[in-house]
Amino acid sequence: MNDIETKLRETVKRLLADHTVRYVIGWEATRFEDKTRPAFISDSADTDRLVWNKYCVSSLAKYALDEQHSEGKIGICVRGCDSRAVCRLIEDKQLLRENLYLIGLPCDDKEMNICDTCTHRNPVIYDELVGEPVLERQADRFAMVGLMEAMSADERYSFWESNYSKCIRCYACRNICPACNCRACYADQERVGWQGKQMNTAQNQIYGLTRTYHVGDRCIECGECERVCPMMIPVMLQTRKMLKDINEMFGDYECGLPDGRAPVLGEYTLGDADDFM
Amino acid sequence: MARIGVFICHCGTNIAGVVDVDEVVKAAGKFPGVAYATEYKYLCSEPGQQTIKAAIEEHNLDRIVIGSCSPRMHEVTFRKMLMSTKINPYMLEVANIREQCSWVHTDKEKATEKAIDLTRMAVAKVCKSKPLFPDSIGVTKRALVIGGGIAGIQAALDIADAGYAVDIVEKEASIGGHMVMLDKTFPTLDCSACISTPKMVEAGAHPNVTLRAYCEVESVKGYVGNFEVDIRQKAKYVDHDTCTGCGACEVKCPIKVSSAFNQGMCDRTVMYKPFPQAVPSKPVIDALNCRKISGDGKCGVCAAVCPLKAVNFEDKGEIITEKYGAIIVATGYELIKWQDIYPEYGGGRFEDVITGIQFERLVNASGPTEGHIRRPSDGAEPKDIAIIKCVGSRDINKGKAYCSRACCMYSAKHAHQILEKIPDGSVHIFYMDVRTPGKGYEEFYDRTREDGANYIRGRVSKIFKEGNKLICKGEDTLLGKPVSVEADMVILETAMVPATDISKLTGILSIGSDTDGWVQEAHPKLRPVETQTAGIFLAGTCQGPKDIPDTVAQGSAAAVKVCSLFSKVQMETSPIISAVDREKCSGCEMCIPCCPYKAITVIEIDMHEHGKKVKMNVSDVNSGLCQGCGACAGACRSGAIDLKGYTNDQILMEVDALCL
Numbered sequence: 056m057n058d059i060e061t062k063l064r065e066t067v068k069r070l071l072a073d074h075t076v077r078y079v080i081g082w083e084a085t086r087f088e089d090k091t092r093p094a095f096i097s098d099s100a101d102t103d104r105l106v107w108n109k110y111c112v113s114s115l116a117k118y119a120l121d122e123q124h125s126e127g128k129i130g131i132c133v134r135g136c137d138s139r140a141v142c143r144l145i146e147d148k149q150l151l152r153e154n155l156y157l158i159g160l161p162c163d164d165k166e167m168n169i170c171d172t173c174t175h176r177n178p179v180i181y182d183e184l185v186g187e188p189v190l191e192r193q194a195d196r197f198a199m200v201g202l203m204e205a206m207s208a209d210e211r212y213s214f215w216e217s218n219y220s221k222c223i224r225c226y227a228c229r230n231i232c233p234a235c236n237c238r239a240c241y242a243d244q245e246r247v248g249w250q251g252k253q254m255n256t257a258q259n260q261i262y263g264l265t266r267t268y269h270v271g272d273r274c275i276e277c278g279e280c281e282r283v284c285p286m287m288i289p290v291m292l293q294t295r296k297m298l299k300d301i302n303e304m305f306g307d308y309e310c311g312l313p314d315g316r317a318p319v320l321g322e323y324t325l326g327d328a329d330d331f332m
Numbered sequence: 333m334a335r336i337g338v339f340i341c342h343c344g345t346n347i348a349g350v351v352d353v354d355e356v357v358k359a360a361g362k363f364p365g366v367a368y369a370t371e372y373k374y375l376c377s378e379p380g381q382q383t384i385k386a387a388i389e390e391h392n393l394d395r396i397v398i399g400s401c402s403p404r405m406h407e408v409t410f411r412k413m414l415m416s417t418k419i420n421p422y423m424l425e426v427a428n429i430r431e432q433c434s435w436v437h438t439d440k441e442k443a444t445e446k447a448i449d450l451t452r453m454a455v456a457k458v459c460k461s462k463p464l465f466p467d468s469i470g471v472t473k474r475a476l477v478i479g480g481g482i483a484g485i486q487a488a489l490d491i492a493d494a495g496y497a498v499d500i501v502e503k504e505a506s507i508g509g510h511m512v513m514l515d516k517t518f519p520t521l522d523c524s525a526c527i528s529t530p531k532m533v534e535a536g537a538h539p540n541v542t543l544r545a546y547c548e549v550e551s552v553k554g555y556v557g558n559f560e561v562d563i564r565q566k567a568k569y570v571d572h573d574t575c576t577g578c579g580a581c582e583v584k585c586p587i588k589v590s591s592a593f594n595q596g597m598c599d600r601t602v603m604y605k606p607f608p609q610a611v612p613s614k615p616v617i618d619a620l621n622c623r624k625i626s627g628d629g630k631c632g633v634c635a636a637v638c639p640l641k642a643v644n645f646e647d648k649g650e651i652i653t654e655k656y657g658a659i660i661v662a663t664g665y666e667l668i669k670w671q672d673i674y675p676e677y678g679g680g681r682f683e684d685v686i687t688g689i690q691f692e693r694l695v696n697a698s699g700p701t702e703g704h705i706r707r708p709s710d711g712a713e714p715k716d717i718a719i720i721k722c723v724g725s726r727d728i729n730k731g732k733a734y735c736s737r738a739c740c741m742y743s744a745k746h747a748h749q750i751l752e753k754i755p756d757g758s759v760h761i762f763y764m765d766v767r768t769p770g771k772g773y774e775e776f777y778d779r780t781r782e783d784g785a786n787y788i789r790g791r792v793s794k795i796f797k798e799g800n801k802l803i804c805k806g807e808d809t810l811l812g813k814p815v816s817v818e819a820d821m822v823i824l825e826t827a828m829v830p831a832t833d834i835s836k837l838t839g840i841l842s843i844g845s846d847t848d849g850w851v852q853e854a855h856p857k858l859r860p861v862e863t864q865t866a867g868i869f870l871a872g873t874c875q876g877p878k879d880i881p882d883t884v885a886q887g888s889a890a891a892v893k894v895c896s897l898f899s900k901v902q903m904e905t906s907p908i909i910s911a912v913d914r915e916k917c918s919g920c921e922m923c924i925p926c927c928p929y930k931a932i933t934v935i936e937i938d939m940h941e942h943g944k945k946v947k948m949n950v951s952d953v954n955s956g957l958c959q960g961c962g963a964c965a966g967a968c969r970s971g972a973i974d975l976k977g978y979t980n981d982q983i984l985m986e987v988d989a990l991c992l
Contacts, residue, residue, distance in 0.1 A: 122988075123946075124941065124944065124946035124947070146917075147920045147922075148918075148920050148921050148949065149918065149919075149920070186718070196852050236918060236920070237916070237918050237969060237970035238915070238916055238970060239915065239916045239970060239972075240970075241970075241971050244971075248981060248988075249981070249984060269969045270860045272746040312949070317925055320967075321922040321925060321926060321967055322925050322926070323926055324472075325927070
């Protein structure tokens, strides 16, 4: 057990005892040493179930959507990426900041590839920080995109074709994504003319492309889509490509920051890039 | 199953000359859902329309495809025709086989193939059409005219005379605009002030006109028939309800600054009326230069001499909110800042290089020299005067590509006035072309040349000073020789450009402007005084350079548009607007910033979710404001917004018809 974990449990115990929150979403241990799972703690006697270690990787923000229409606050443990996911949901008018109590957890020990390109290791918004802020690191978010862009058109096509031939359309990438918060997802709808339900490469590719365009300018780069994909499809590479283009056309741009900037593709200014015209 | 009727128009030989109409009819007859296909020479003609009506009855058609010219031309004609049949006017698709096919292609075989494709797409789309019904909204019968120049005054007077209330918002302290600055007007040489001041006075006194001078439009909400406008009344520091305009304060005001009305060629007091015939004829304080307000707080002479105690240094201005049914934009023009772009003309260093509008003040009896032409540097009467036209106009490299239209005529007028007032003087006019399209204009130009004006075809490349003289070096392109003119004074006839803050106003009003910043009309020929936003009209030079007769004509034209809007109790709105599927809308509000017409708001509705009654925020489209552009439908990730008449389903049918 580490210091931060102890402090986290104390904090949650206090928040539950003084009725600041109805319950807290965090992580708890599983029977596998290297896996944790989301925990929903509503009883102050249960706070010892909470853990904080390098295996606390799953994103928690989207669980808050279940409480969209409930009264009172809930608590969420937020790392940098979780806090940006919360920002995303607040910006998309799905959550109200005042209904959330954010327990910030600076995060520097995860061992996932995706975390190497993390530019916000400290929570960008929180009510209370547990532990000391960690150093932010410079990272080339678009290194992988560069590799993809270096491929010829044919290579690129067969790269994505072979990836999407594996897709089983489980929609895990959509379910975990904080930017995917439509009430009714097009992928679930019957008789949408441009998206077939069939699980074949062509329809899978259309699904991948449409999803990319739906979330591209709102992607917070948490990498959860890739982490949860059971078929190891590099899903975030697509949104990162969109973000790279956006950065080139509209200037430096990162989503899910509390700077109030509207998603670039949802705003219009006279100075917008229009070289394609 | 749909029963579609396809009608292909020959448009004389416009279509039939390139497209094999019979082939198109034959092909269309085999498209799924088509019950009847035929052709006709001119479908828009009365017999053409009768043919369609008869076919609807005979073949029991329930939707129509017409292959003809652009829907911008005759869609309305055919919709009106359908109103007298059993078919809803919106169960109609127009395949544009003229502008998008026969007019742009010469290969008959391929053009016919394309016409068949276009018709196939229209047939596929109309299969998914649904009957649409227009909405109706009430109309506030009060108009707002933005800009109190001659265009705005004319429009306001015409609306007022028709019996409707109208407000004029003018940013300066007096209405009148540029026209009242001018001395005489071409080609009749009547005094500009003498013909414009009666209109100003009439506007000031008309019971239906409310003058809002020294005001600016702050924000505009609402839609055609129901605008809500915030108007900022700038601080006047004089209570105009009390003030009688006696002028005592102006006489006693000790601080003088350069007069903008006189183009900086003489001074005015800080407590001022812009010019003697100002309407309203009451002064305001130029706070920026006032010692009492912006200086050391001493002075206050105006308050001391005012017999009615109308001066109020604490005035902060106010925001007035008014409701209007229609808005006319008449914000006029400015002259290009030539000093920045023409360093070769001295860039403003030579006092005796003046602009046309400065000359207007110079030659005007109420101007700085009481109408005597004297040059600014030493007050001497200039003998040799050079006039340079197209300064900033027709100059792609430095100025504007367009022609400012009025300069050819007023430069001829300037030459005439100079030769009249200085009989022993000479005038040299450097020109590129002389353009005189107007009644009596060419005759006036001829007269000026007979007066002795020396027209030199060519641009001036440089002006420099030699002793007391300004040397204009240029080329006489008719002789093909360099030319050098010694002048005592040079007049630059500078380009008209849109008012500086016009882009702010077009933003507030959600109306378009062109690349040069002029306000964009809805159609350059057929809807010249309407904007793309319903209920907002335009008049005068805010739309592009023009002379006084054209400006006044546009003012009256815009007034007619407003009056025809006001003549209805209820106004019909187009049913081709966005519709929100509330079941799908997640209330993300992404559609709101992308709507150019501010037509979308968020409303709270009751919904049932998991057996619970919950409050949900969803987007709501205002049918009066929505112009059916479809930007929101594109922005909506949930696919909750669809554009009626152009639904996603319909577009997909068209794409499939073409590609599959």
